Amino acid sequence: MNDAKFDRVSVSDLTFSYAKHLVLNGVSFTAYEGEVLAVLGPNGVGKSTLFHCLLGFHNREFGGEITICGESVRRTSPSVLATRVAFIPQSHAPTFNYTVRDMVLMGTTAQVGGLSAPGAAQIEIAERAIERAGVAHLAERGYTQISGGERQLTLVARAMAQQAKILVMDEPTANLDFGNQLRVMTRIKELTADGYTVILSTHSPDLAKHFATRILAISNGKVAALGAPADVLDDELICSLYGLTPEDLLLVK
Amino acid sequence: MKKTHYSSIVVGLGVLLCLAFVVSVTLGRFPITLRQLLNALFFARSEVSDQLKAILFNVRLPRILLSCMVGCSLSAAGASYQGVFQNPMAAPDILGASSGAATGAALAILLELPGQMVMLFAFVFSLGTIALVMLVSRFARGEKLLGIILAGIMISSLTGAVTSYIKLVADPNNILPEITYWLMGSLAKTMPRDVIFAAVxxxxxxxxxxxxxxxxxxxxxxxNEARTMGVNVGAVRFTVIVCATLITAASVSVSGLIGWVGLVVPHLLRRLVGNNYRHLLPASMIGGALFLLIVDDISRNLLITEIPIGILTSVVGAPFFLWLITRKKEVA
Incomplete structure (x- = not known):
């Protein structure tokens, strides 16, 4: 169904191992313009490793090929990759407290030369991103003093200021309350209408079902399922992914 | 609106520094009036006595300039190390630049080399120590930053042991006091050529x-975050460490060990201008110069015999540090 759309991220036969432990073993998928691809899998299955490969942290270690915007990630420098892919980590507490505005402005760093700081144009870009992510009222507040949900939205604003059309998010809703999970996911979903491609990992099949365009389930280093939530996300997949029995699932139904 | 506010603090610090500079020139055992100063510098050089000119150009101005330069450098180095090591408690001596310089200076004094060689030894040993730290940390496994810091702690403790041994074998009548005095940190013996040696x-x-x-x-x-925003983390970090080390080594080699400036000043200024280095670094540079200039004024004017400046900065620095670790956690 997405064939007409531009494929942004293409992963083929990705393998990766830590020491002798094989984490990813022949993972292949494609992420298209305007979709949310949710990566599901148990703890330690290699979701973060997969993301780190996409972000170019393991260029010398991984096997297979990763192409982003038509160019091999191995041949893309960090400063060019930053204009294509933005990374949104789990909400965190950095050592030094920056204002939300400064934090978002950091996203524009790749747009200016190595020895200069963001100028008026970048400040304008950051202001618009702050506005769109809905954190304008927090702009002068310290990043370490706002709530987890507000931090996550600040990081979304930072990714928008980075002006990369691919967003990679490592469990964006971890540690957030139910309301904030929905607010963050709604904001992310809205971005896809502007042509963003979002690849995120989550431990919540429910969130994936409601917000993802497609689901990529990983189990034992291989792709266990790939497709629209309605097609692939059933009890059988959840049981096999998380090592549960159908009786276990009944407890939460 | 907030930005202009921070910029004006930086400008204000600059104005304060200029004022303090002029006042400092007039202070001293041989008082120099403002009129004499202006005459000597610009207007009527012939009306000023040779003695005054000699004091002004050979003693007082070099010392004041050097105290500003050392304060500026130590404070900038401290702020930079704090950022690079993601540690608000980092100071210019975190990797052993100071203890390396101490070993070099002690060795030169032991060999009874002239003052300039003491400076050069301190400078070279300081840089050598950090080069060794960076080299060793390349082989450290695991977390990169932790590797650098641990290598720094180990190697500075080694150089500390060497310094202790040099003190042990030094002649206690003339050599040992000189080493001890150097270690305390002082700008008392500043000569015009020291300013040039440090400036480059x-x-x-x-x-x-x-x-x-x-x-x-x-x-x-x-x-990881920095890298995904397009920063070549390894290269930027390496450059910042090399530059911060260079200015620390230059400072320590002309002034001896002056502690606390690199920790105290950036921290005070974080509270004034925030953590953004766009303002914090210039503010730290000017603030550090101002701080050390004032402390050096006290050092040379308070008592008949001069108090080594390293002792005074500790007297100011230690209470500040205690306040820092006991205050309530808010903006930091």
Whole structure:
């Protein structure tokens, strides 16, 4: 169904191992313009490793090929990759407290030369991103003093200021309350209408079902399922992914 | 609106520094009036006595200039190390630049080399120590930053042991007191050539730091985050460490061990202008110069016999540090 759309991220036969432990073993998928691809899998299955490969942290270690915007990630420098892919980590507490505005402005760093700081144009870009992510009222507040949900939205604003059309998010809703999970996911979903491609990992099949365009389930280093939530996300997949029995699932139904 | 506010603090510090500079010139056992100063510098050089000129140009101005330069450098180095190591408690001696310099100076004094060689030894040993730290840390496994810091702690404790041994074998009548006095840190023996000796490496180190200061912000986040925002983390971090080390080595080699400036001043200024290095670095540079200038004024004017400046900065620095660790956690 997405064939007409531009494929942004293409992963083929990705393998990766830590020491002798094989984490990813022949993972292949494609992420298209305007979709949310949710990566599901148990703890330690290699979701973060997969993301780190996409972000170019393991260029010398991984096997297979990763192409982003038509160019091999191995041949893309960090400063060019930053204009294509933005990374949104789990909400965190950095050592030094920056204002939300400064934090978002950091996203524009790749747009200016190595020895200069963001100028008026970048400040304008950051202001618009702050506005769109809905954190304008927090702009002068310290990043370490706002709530987890507000931090996550600040990081979304930072990714928008980075002006990369691919967003990679490592469990964006971890540690957030139910309301904030929905607010963050709604904001992310809205971005896809502007042509963003979002690849995120989550431990919540429910969130994936409601917000993802497609689901990529990983189990034992291989792709266990790939497709629209309605097609692939059933009890059988959840049981096999998380090592549960159908009786276990009944407890939460 | 907030930005102009911070910029005006930086400008205000600059104005204060200029005022303090002029006042400092007039202070001293041989008082110099403002009129004499202006005459000597610009208007009527012939009306000023040779004695006054000699004091002004050979003793007082070099010392005042050097105290500003050392304060500026130590404070800039401290702020930079704090960012690079993501650690608000980092100071210019975190990797052993100071203890390396101490070993070099002690060795030169032991060999009864002239003052200039003591300076050169201190400078070279300081840089050598950090080169060794960076080399060793390349082989450290695991977390990169932790590797550098641990290598720094180990190697500075080694150089500390060497310094102790030199003190042990030094002649206790003339050599040992000289080593001890050097270690206390002092600007008392400043000569015009010291200013030139220090100015070159300080300029080489400070200029890249000023240009890279925005990127230091990104280094305070995790390496992965900074990298995904397009920063070449390894290269920027290496450059900042090299520059901060260069200015620390230049400072320590002309002034001896002056502690606390690099920790106290950036911290005070974080509270005034925030953590953004766009403002923090220039503010630290000016604030550090101002701080050490004032402390040195006290050092040379308070008592008949001069108090080594390293002792005074500790007297100011230690209470501040205690306040820092006991205050309530708010903006930091």
């Amino acid at each position: 490496p300080m300029a080489i180190g400070l200029i890249p730091l000023v240009f890279l200061r925005w990127r230091i912000n990104l280094l305070t986040l995790s390496d």
